[in-house]
Amino acid sequence: MSNNFKISGVVPPVVVPDTPDRKLDVASYERNLNRMIDAGVDGLFVLGSSGEVVFSTDERREEVIRESVRIIDGRVPLLVGIIDTETERVIEQGKRAAALGADALVATAPFYALGGATENEEHFRILHDELDLPIFAYDIPVCVHTKLGWKMLAKLGEEGVLAGVKDSSGDDISFRYLCQANAKAGHPMSVLTGHEIVVDGAYLSGADGSVPGLANVEPEGYVRMWKAAQAGDWATVKAEQDRLNEISHIFDVTSGLQGYAGGVGAFKTALWLMGIFDSNQMPRPVKAMEGANVEAIRTVLAENGLL
Amino acid sequence: MSNNFKISGVVPPVVVPDTPDRKLDVASYERNLNRMIDAGVDGLFVLGSSGEVVFSTDERREEVIRESVRIIDGRVPLLVGIIDTETERVIEQGKRAAALGADALVATAPFYALGGATENEEHFRILHDELDLPIFAYDIPVCVHTKLGWKMLAKLGEEGVLAGVKDSSGDDISFRYLCQANAKAGHPMSVLTGHEIVVDGAYLSGADGSVPGLANVEPEGYVRMWKAAQAGDWATVKAEQDRLNEISHIFDVTSGLQGYAGGVGAFKTALWLMGIFDSNQMPRPVKAMEGANVEAIRTVLAENGLL
Amino acid sequence: MSNNFKISGVVPPVVVPDTPDRKLDVASYERNLNRMIDAGVDGLFVLGSSGEVVFSTDERREEVIRESVRIIDGRVPLLVGIIDTETERVIEQGKRAAALGADALVATAPFYALGGATENEEHFRILHDELDLPIFAYDIPVCVHTKLGWKMLAKLGEEGVLAGVKDSSGDDISFRYLCQANAKAGHPMSVLTGHEIVVDGAYLSGADGSVPGLANVEPEGYVRMWKAAQAGDWATVKAEQDRLNEISHIFDVTSGLQGYAGGVGAFKTALWLMGIFDSNQMPRPVKAMEGANVEAIRTVLAENGLL
């Protein structure tokens, strides 16, 4: 696949609503997508880590892609996560996503089995050979427990293997080096940050855009931040980030929850309280937030004018 | 599913041969299974971490189970790994394995998404509710990055949720506590160690058996060790373990390989050199061992009388 | 220093009592040492991780060594921990300990600054060159965050650089390989396990002895276990370990405590409840156990006949 797909700006990773009995809540999903598109986002990334990809059966993944294609209807590019353990399984996910209408595919390093840089590089080369859509490398060591080296990513970009990188590594040094190397090589890749709390720093580092989960809750702010960054108005960029970070305390005002339950759970609970989702149900084996945790999130939303 | 499935003794995790073009090499596979059954193993565990489970598409997994059922033909129990990221996907794997003839199912903690003890416990409870076969918890933090606490495992055993534990945690303290707690509870679970280098210590700790990958290479030794342990002949147990550990240096005489490539790669290369496998091919994106690494393994095998 | 110091059997790491105002409680300390010597231990290890070494100023360390030499009075060998960050500082600790009468010195890998195997090996070679006492390598990655490779340890033993190893790595595979390599080399080193919960497995692996913190609480059991192991009576070894492990639940019946506070805190609280220590005071910044945690430990001791 030739590497001429470019994307920049705000590309939220889409949070997926469940009905109480854990079906895809299509009506809520449609509201969420339309709201972000109306706010001016530049693309949508479905079946990412926040998009329940690893909780979803293949059938459910297909439903999510199909509904996304239908709802988006070409208004913005659709990036689809093809997250699975090792190469052959990822290829299968990629072929299904391509057949259903994805515009680009987002794959992590292999996980579960232990490997290293050699296997990671080979993995992306094979994906590029086997799949007919642009490939984004999704660098998310907190989930896959391996960090993609910036030198390898830059090389794969220069060779046309990768169309871009979605960086959720939490390693802003590596990200900075990647942006500089990509710029030196003539900017072949779209380099996006998933680091929603410091998007401003990533833009200053040279990022082409962001993939902020929090944009499900407040898309307008991320859109404004991107426009301000494009205009070189860094005071506005920073002020907008500061403001969004106040909303992000939905992550840390709850208690007794770990990882996904507290993170994506906060998004779902906020969207439910805001009337965009009809439920804050979570996929098994995760429990939906209840009681004081819901109230704590309600308070954050109220304090930030979101209710 | 009632929890009255018991297994003890040696239950090797089966290494899977690939043809050079990465199809399942059924003839080699049959030789490997028959050789272990003839040596007297007490069960076989397919689609474990060493059994390429995460490298295998669902179709390939089905082929492995189907061929295993055909070859084993009821001679020993068949445990099948149903390794996938989160609960709904694991349930699907479990239903397929059950339909194809597995005797028991082996599931890890959820992985990729971040969770905690609450999610782990709920996960096994759901698997028990949804699947009609005995469930073994597969404790393998090196792959799933979460450790199953022995208190939780013992409780789930006592309640009949788990039929057993396959411990590959590398934590012999936790294993010891688990064995003692299981014994105190009337021994509801079969507790197996995957720790092939210190099976002797695990037997002394009270393990019901072992799941040693190295038994693909040398099954007789592990069978003798188990019989000696049953007879209380600990000098023989230790001597046999010492001898097997010399063979295990196939893991550390190679260079330039990490994780799966050096571990399962060593098994495949040894089985190929010993004439049991027709190739040492590895699944993508892993490369098969070559050159000096193959020769280093050949030397270990020769020094230990296996060629 | 020539490497002809040998030690085997039970060598408890000595827990240190504090007065309420955090002075060394010499009377309690003397009771604790004499009790262990009377029980038949084969040596004592002071200023180990459980011996408050990193909490102690140099002056306090000197006081501990001086009192230990006085109390022990040659009845058993005295091993002294010379724990400090990097080589020059460790040498200073070693010279002071040697001058005060230590029989052997126990040093970890360097810590805080990031290094690797090259620096670890060089470190022990320098210690051997600069210090006039036998050197034991203390393998404790949970504290120093680097694992000493068994091949390097075996090599340093064979070359006479190391007199022994005190293994608190929690890696029983590496320990097993080390014991086998040391035996093959003619057994130049004394290899001791710090793994108090699975000393039985370590003895079966070929350990020369153990360094169990729990022997401060119940020294007789560890002495009996060692004698049984020497006699090849593995049923007794296992039964004794099982019994000691029941006592070890003093570690896991408390709540709200982490690391040192719950581990060494449990030892101190048990020794206080048993009348050997006059207080369960902890060094700053750690708080002494109180209330329900003390009662939980009292219950474990009572159930095991130690009150």
Added chain:
Amino acid sequence: MSNNFKISGVVPPVVVPDTPDRKLDVASYERNLNRMIDAGVDGLFVLGSSGEVVFSTDERREEVIRESVRIIDGRVPLLVGIIDTETERVIEQGKRAAALGADALVATAPFYALGGATENEEHFRILHDELDLPIFAYDIPVCVHTKLGWKMLAKLGEEGVLAGVKDSSGDDISFRYLCQANAKAGHPMSVLTGHEIVVDGAYLSGADGSVPGLANVEPEGYVRMWKAAQAGDWATVKAEQDRLNEISHIFDVTSGLQGYAGGVGAFKTALWLMGIFDSNQMPRPVKAMEGANVEAIRTVLAENGLL
């Protein structure tokens, strides 16, 4: 100690030159300090992680402080690292540093012994009570293996326990939250980043200054970057950071070196090649860079106009 010490701008962590026989090379040290002060830095931080603190005996630490006080002669504030394992030892380091003329003290969380947030907080409270100089918390989990939570740091700042934070955590999210919380509290603390590759992002986050090791090699760039940030000229800030990052490749052009040997080793080798240091000697057990690694660094310096 009241918390009215404020510092902002560029505060390099001073790299320390050794003579070939590993004495402090006072002449080289003086050149290095004067060069940074002449370039306009706003303070100097000695005995930090890059300043060989954990390699230095107490005597050597005293020599470094004494020479620093003499050379600096009041031209800029002197921050001194009082790095040691646990509270009592850190207090001793702090009292010595205060007596020798430090203006502020920089302490990490306790390390080696396992603790948690409770112990970390208590530790800083005790240091504040016992020492008569402003205390900076040095957040460096890569060395101490514990992360200081931003909520705790902000609270300790608000209560006057901490005068500031030196953040080398690599966690830019936590840093951002800390800056925002400190601003909301009326800005009681000086919050400095040690993240030399993304100082620009840290300034945009609201940092009061930076502690960049690379400023030993190129102080003028960091001084210009700070002035541009103060002026709101973010294009210049970014351009300067981009340029400095090219120099920072002295860290990644070498091979066969880990951690300190490759990091501080690169600084020392650069300063030696630039004629500021008379040797690139390293403290034991670390070896000085040689051969191709030296040449690789020379090339980077030459390409960036530093030779």
